[in-house]
Amino acid sequence: MDTVLIFTAIALPLVAAAVCGIAGWRSTVGVAGASAVGAAGLLLADALVLAVHVTRTGPVTVAGGLLRADALSAWMLLVVATIAALACWASLDYLAAGHPSRHGARRYGVLFQLFVAAMTVAVLAGNLGVLWVAVEATTIVTAFLVSHRRTRTALEAAWKYVVICSAAIAIAFLGIVLIYYAARHAGLDSHQALDWAALTAHADRLDPAVTKIAIGLAVLGFGAKAGLVPLHAWLPDAHSQAPAPVSALMSGVLLSVAFAAVLRFKAIADVAVGPAFLRTMLLILALATLAVAAVLLLGQRDYKRMLAYSSMEHLGLMALGAAAGTRLAIAAVLLHVAGHGLAKTVAFLGAGHILHLHGGSSQVTAVRGLAARTPLLGGLFGLAMLALLGFPPAAVFASELGIAVAGGAAGLGWAVAVAFALVLLAFIALITRTGTMLLGTPAGPAEPAPPLGVAAAAPLVAGLVLLAALGTARWPVEHLLTAAAAVVGAS
């Protein structure tokens, strides 16, 4: 049962990748398209069963501990599967609406599924080495997706992305090597020394001085993949240049997958060197990330980059919640992962359609009066932006409130105040730009825009419905969230 569930989750996207590679991607309802969406749906079902299974029986390990599913991995898998399904569904329309070549479509299909597979392995990894390899694999696969459009800017973005992320993740590997060194000297054998469960169980025996350096490097490296400063320069470029469904996956889940890795290291560090060490580090990273995001949002003229900086803002908030570190705080952070993921997915998919309508111009000023010209697209994009800004009933409202309350209760009142002042700045910037895009008066005569088709609108509507459902009734996942927070040692 355990083995089947875990291996199925990894095999589904791989099988879909193989089908896309063999069959090619011809039309909206071709074999490859159907298998891609089918695999995404099955992955979601598998994630649901796994989530129920681990909440009932506790963590399960397979493949000699290399893979492991606990409440945190089950929750992350659920988010990955949901957003992958939405992005995959939207890819049908993306590829149908003016894709250049059959070769390009085939490549897109294969890489997209490999990307999902790598994230699946990353959330189900039970061994720090496997986690590292999987996160690095996401960089390799997405590099080609970022440069997919083969323009100068796409190439520039891909270069920065690969160089910064692979250097950062190499630094994280140095951290993992040092954890292994400390663990071997704490009496763990070579099979256990990178095993996350064994490391957390014996973390009190790790040498504190070495563990501090190790965890610092690992958090810096995985933090870069999560879009935290100081190695964040790749993020706005890569997220704005990638095809819309890929941006949705990268921004909606890949950042959070890397952040979940940071939470795993936090569980080790809190026992080995005390909670104060990472709390200080995460607070600095959180406030600096929020500050950078807010300042750059204020002057932003490009709406895809605006969405990218908004992702940094949300990841900064998650880091703040992680710094607070209580069970309530971590549960709120994990809810925020889902809320931000869904809202950002809809926003990026909407931005993709807007980009298509405006001949590839991603300037805010090029998109005035969208609500009047194409009400459905304008409305969906507007709702996604409102959700991102934290308006109820979207789940982001509940999770931001949760992070603020838990932060205050953990004695971080001043940090919460500074953080939310920065969030307010970002709020003002985002709402003005969105206002211009939706309601602004067009410079010239308003050209009528073709209405958004049902097939294209469906994934966006589904995402928004899920977001509101999660915000109004979170009781079905409440237990899973608390269990996931407990997994990483929050009390």
Place this chain on the structure above:
Amino acid sequence: MSEAAYTQILNICAGFFLLAAVGMLSRRQFAGMIRLYAAQGLALAAIVTVLGIREGSVELLAAAVGLVILRVLVLPALARRALGAALHNRRETSPAVSIAGSLLASAALVLVAYAVARPLIALDPSATTAVLPIALSVVLIGLFALTTRHNALSQVIGFLLLDNGITATAFLATSGVPLIVELGVSFDVLLIVVVLTLLTVRLQAMFGTTDLDGLRELRD
């Protein structure tokens, strides 16, 4: 092997390892940098061989062979392929820090590495861990090259230098992480270099240069 001989041979290999890294910073010609990188790969393999002989570990000796194949043969060949695409600029023309400055900085970085490595040596003082600061110096020099060099190929070489330093740290501190992880990591590094090489070739085709100063369109 006697303790004294082991210490001496290990120190000599580590010395060459560091020297190659500093040498790469002092070069402007890419061909020379790649040759030095291959030499550094040999020094790394020698370090692992010495460790393997001392511990009588066949696994380490096999790892040394793997290192020679990957880092002395395959990766330099890939880098040369990228160089072939960049016929017109075979030199690093615009480092942010001059060559002399780079050499001074690398001396400072070695000192930093010695300071950082103190807790690592304190955990297990031995002839092997005494060499750890050298490996960390190469990590820092690699990061330095990555941040101050503005040519695509120089950045690839900086990344490779960083990776060599980390691999050396892994073998010196722990006789290597478990084999399956080591394999995964090597495979990932190989793929990263393939990706970077492909991107370099495309950059050359699209921009007519591999100098990244031309990449200035995306900024705030």
